[in-house]
Amino acid sequence: MTAPIETGLLRIRRHLTAMGAEALTQFKGSYFDRRLQSRLRVRGVADPTAYADLLDREPDERRRLLSALAIGVTSFFRNPTAWTRLGALLGESTTPVTLTAWSAGCATGEEAWSLALLLADLESRGRGPIDWRVEATDLDERSLEVARAGSYSPRAAADVAAVLGPVPGDVSSDRFVVPEALRPRVRFAQADLTAPAPTGDHDLILCRNVLIYFTPAAQARVMDHLLGALRPGGLLMLGKAELAAFDLLPRLALADRRERIYRRIA
Numbered sequence: 001m002t003a004p005i006e007t008g009l010l011r012i013r014r015h016l017t018a019m020g021a022e023a024l025t026q027f028k029g030s031y032f033d034r035r036l037q038s039r040l041r042v043r044g045v046a047d048p049t050a051y052a053d054l055l056d057r058e059p060d061e062r063r064r065l066l067s068a069l070a071i072g073v074t075s076f077f078r079n080p081t082a083w084t085r086l087g088a089l090l091g092e093s094t095t096p097v098t099l100t101a102w103s104a105g106c107a108t109g110e111e112a113w114s115l116a117l118l119l120a121d122l123e124s125r126g127r128g129p130i131d132w133r134v135e136a137t138d139l140d141e142r143s144l145e146v147a148r149a150g151s152y153s154p155r156a157a158a159d160v161a162a163v164l165g166p167v168p169g170d171v172s173s174d175r176f177v178v179p180e181a182l183r184p185r186v187r188f189a190q191a192d193l194t195a196p197a198p199t200g201d202h203d204l205i206l207c208r209n210v211l212i213y214f215t216p217a218a219q220a221r222v223m224d225h226l227l228g229a230l231r232p233g234g235l236l237m238l239g240k241a242e243l244a245a246f247d248l249l250p251r252l253a254l255a256d257r258r259e260r261i262y263r264r265i266a
Ligand SMILES: C[S@@+](CC[C@H](N)C(=O)[O-])C[C@H]1O[C@@H](n2cnc3c(N)ncnc32)[C@H](O)[C@@H]1O
Pocket: 023, 024, 070, 071, 072, 073, 074, 075, 078, 104, 105, 106, 107, 108, 111, 137, 138, 139, 140, 143, 191, 192, 193, 194, 207, 208, 209, 210, 239
C-alpha cells in the first residue's frame, strides 16, 4: 500500500520543482505535510496519488498548492517597533545617500511597500537616503501579482497610520492603494532564496518570517546567499522569531538585538 503513496508524493514534488518551487519541499516536514494535507482535504481527495492526478490535469491547482505551501501571511509594518528602529537607523548620517534594498520573501508585497513608505517618509523630512530603490522577490507568482497591483484592504491603511501617521496612499475607495510616486522605485520579481543571489551590492536586506519554515541546512544556504548579497556595512533585518546562527556572528554585528537587525562587518 505504501508504494503508490510514495509515488504520489514524488510526483507532487516534481510539479513543485517544475514551477521553480523545489525550495518549498525543504520546509520543515511538519509545515509541508500539514499544508499538503489541508489541500487534499479542500479538494476532497483521499491520498497523494489521487492529488497528483489532479495536479497533472489542473494548472490552477498547481498554483494554489504552491501558494498554500508558501505560507504568505504578512501585513504592513509587521512588528511596528522593528520598523520604528529601522527608520531610526536609516535616518543616521552613516546611511548612504543612494540605497538599494531587498525584501527577500516579500509575499503579497506589504513588506516592500512598507519599506518604500518608510524611505519616502524619511526623505520628506530631509533624512535618510535621497536616491533609493526596493527590489522584492518571492517564489509565489500569485502573491507577486497582488504585490504589483499595490491595492490592499482598508486594514492596511490603519497599519500604515500606526507607524507613519496620516496615510499617504489613496484611501478614497474602500481600498488602500500605494502612492503612484512610489511605484517606479519598487520592483517585484520571482526568485528562489535557496539559489544563489545575483548581486552583492545591497545596502539593506529584509528577510523576515521566511527562515523559520526551513530546515537548518536550507536556512544556512539562504543566509549565505543573503550575506553574499549584502555589502559590508549594510543592514540585515530578520523576523521577530529569527536569530542569525552562531557561526555567522563573525560576519555580523548586532545593530539591534531585540528587533533582530544586524550589520554586516566582514
Ligand atoms: C510568511 S511570508 C513572510 C512575508 C514577509 N517577509 C513578512 O515578514 O511579513 C513567507 C514568504 O516567503 C516566501 N518563500 C518561502 N520560501 C521561499 C524561497 N525559497 N524563495 C523565495 N521566497 C520564499 C513564501 O512564498 C512567502 O511568501
